[in-house]
Amino acid sequence: MTVQYDMFDPASEPVKRGRGTTRLPTEIHEAEMVRLLQATGRYRVLTKLQPRPVVQASNPSFPLCGVIVDTETTGLKSWSDEVIEIGAVAFSFAENGTIGEVTGVYGSLQQPSRPIPPEITRLTGITDAMVAGQAIDRARLDELVAPADLIIAHNAGFDRPFCEQLSPVFADKAWACSVSEVDWSARGFEGTKLGYLVGQAGYFHDGHRAVDDCFALFEVLDRKSDCQDRSPFAELFDASQRSRVRIYAEHSPFELKDQLKGRGYRWSDGTYGRPKAWWTEVSEVDLDDELSWLRSEIYRYEANPPLRRLTAFDRFKN
Incomplete structure (x- = not known):
C-alpha cells in the first residue's frame, strides 16, 4: 500500500491506495518532516540561521x-573606494577557543561621496536610495570594537584596510582571517566562500548584508563536526597567535613568474613602502624549506630575499 499526504498541511489525511487501512497522525511536526525527507536519500534540508540573542552580562x-566584522564597499581599493555598510558582532570566548555568548551587535549603512556603481548594487543589493542620509555612528562602533582581543573577518586582507580607514580603533588590534587561517578542506568543506561554508554546514542565510554575514560566519566558526574535537574558531584563534614570515622574492627572473604564481606567490606593486616583488607568507617552521626552494628553483644561487616577520597585530594591513 502507498500512502500520500501533504507534509506541509498539518490537517492532511492520508490518501490510501491498495488494500488495508493505514492512518497517519493528522499533525506532522517540523522535525518529523525533516526526518522523513532526509530518510529518502533524495533531499538535504537546510536550516535558516537565526541570530543568537545578545546577553546583558557576559x-x-x-x-x-x-568581534566579527564585515564591510560592503563601493570597490576593492581602500585608498579610493568607500564603505557603504558595516556589520559587527561581538562575542565572548575562552583561552581554549571555546565560544561563549553574543555580547553586542552593530550594523549601519553609510552614504558614500559618489553614486554606488551598478555592479556593486547587483552584488550587494544596496542602492543609492537605501544609503541616502545614512552614516555610521563611529562612537557606537568604537565602543563595540574597543574591548576586542581579536577581530575576525572572512578575508581580513580586504576588510582590515577599509575598517582602519573608518576608525583608528581597528589599527592596533589583533586580526584573524577565517579564509586563510582555517583548514576548511581538512574539515570536509569544498570551498572557502562564506556561502559554501554556510550551505555545507547545513544552513542558509540572507547573504551580502553585513550583519547577516557576521552572524553566519559566527555560527560556522562555532560548529564542530562529528570527526573534529575542536571548532574552526579554536583553530583560527591558535593560528592568530603564531607569527608568520613574509618573503619578498626580489629580483626574481621574469621568465619564472609562473612558477612563483603556481606556488602561491602574489605580486606587490611597491605601494605602502613594500618591495616591488612577488611575495608569500609562511610559518616560521616552513621558512627554511621555502628559502631552499627559492634558491634552488628561482634564484639558482644563495640569495637572501627580504623577510618581514608579522603577528596578528600587523598582518592583513595595506
Missing part, C-alpha cells in the same frame, strides 16, 4: 572578546 568563564 559569563566570566569566557573572559576574552572577539
